[in-house]
Amino acid sequence: MARPVKADSETTKRRILEAAGRLFAVHGINGASLRDIAAFAGLSQSLVSHYFGGKEQLYHAVVRGMLRELDTLGEALTADLAERPATPEELLHRAVRTGFRFTREHRDAVMLIQRSFLEKGHLDEDTLLGSLLPFLEQSSLVLAALTKTSPRALRLTVQSSIYLVVRYSLAPTHELAAIAGTTGAPEHETLAAVEEHLVETVASMTGLGRAARSSAL
Numbered sequence: 001m002a003r004p005v006k007a008d009s010e011t012t013k014r015r016i017l018e019a020a021g022r023l024f025a026v027h028g029i030n031g032a033s034l035r036d037i038a039a040f041a042g043l044s045q046s047l048v049s050h051y052f053g054g055k056e057q058l059y060h061a062v063v064r065g066m067l068r069e070l071d072t073l074g075e076a077l078t079a080d081l082a083e084r085p086a087t088p089e090e091l092l093h094r095a096v097r098t099g100f101r102f103t104r105e106h107r108d109a110v111m112l113i114q115r116s117f118l119e120k121g122h123l124d125e126d127t128l129l130g131s132l133l134p135f136l137e138q139s140s141l142v143l144a145a146l147t148k149t150s151p152r153a154l155r156l157t158v159q160s161s162i163y164l165v166v167r168y169s170l171a172p173t174h175e176l177a178a179i180a181g182t183t184g185a186p187e188h189e190t191l192a193a194v195e196e197h198l199v200e201t202v203a204s205m206t207g208l209g210r211a212a213r214s215s216a217l
Contacts, residue, residue, distance in 0.1 A: 013051050015041045021062045025111040028119055029059045063116065063124070066109035067131045073102050074135060088146035092208045096165065096199045103169035104191070111170055136162075147207055154206070161202045168194050 019041035023032035034055050038045040052058040077098050086094065103110050117123050123132065139158045140151040147154070168176065173190055177183045180197075182190045 009051075012043065012047065015043065016048050016051060016058070017062055017065055020058050021066060021108050021112060024059060024062055025108045025115060028115050029055065030119070034058070063112065063126065066112050067127060069106055069109045070113070071131060071135075073099065073106075074138065076102055089203065089208045091146060092143070092203055092206060093199045096161070096202050097195055099162075099165050100169055100195050100198055103166060107170060110166055114166065114170065143206060149207075157205050161205060164201065165198055168198060 016037065020032070020037045023037055023040055026032075027036075032055075034048050035045050037058070038048045041048070048058070052061055077095055113123075113127055116127070136155060136158055137151075140154045143149075143154050143158060144151040171179075173187050174183075176194050177185065177190045180190055180193045182193055
């Protein structure tokens with residue numbers, strides 16, 4: 001039985017978006033052509049144009065998809081924090097660890113958003129209003145409940161924490177190893193050292209104390 005045409009269409013579009021996401025993340029919108037994207041996806045340029053039109057339309061489709069991907073971080077954090085009862089300190093530590101691991105696993109998405117910011121000098125409206133501000137609002141409210149502080153007073157602290165986690169998440173492992181002094185050690189040791197540093201730093205910034213090393217697992 002032949003595959004439905006729609007199924008083939010969705011598979012093709014997914015291949016194009018995955019290829020475009022990778023190349024836009026690495027080279028930016030100006031450094032990746034439709035021809036490059038088509039070749040990376042193993043498709044013809046005319047097929048890419050058929051589904052997405054020009055490069056600008058494809059770029060915006062990729063960004064929207066990446067934002068949806070990053071929006072699942074909130075779901076991942078909620079699921080993780082709801083799994084086990086914990087003290088406020090433990091909740092914060094687990095949130096930082098979950099955030100770091102999530103962003104490491106979604107580096108293309110994070111890199112694309114950061115590159116978009118660098119190229120334009122500001123976040124586009126979809127990213128700001130549809131993703132960053134809702135996440136910032138939700139995180140500030142949760143942290144305010146844990147620290148008995150006003151959400152408004154915590155917004156910059158939360159944003160600074162996000163910047164810190166994102167920067168470390170984007171760095172290649174060999175760079176992190178050089179910074180952490182773990183060159184030659186297994187990758188998991190380097191990532192564990194960085195993760196512990198992030199937990200302790202964010203805990204200090206928010207006034208929730210030092211990370212309990214036993215919460216690393």
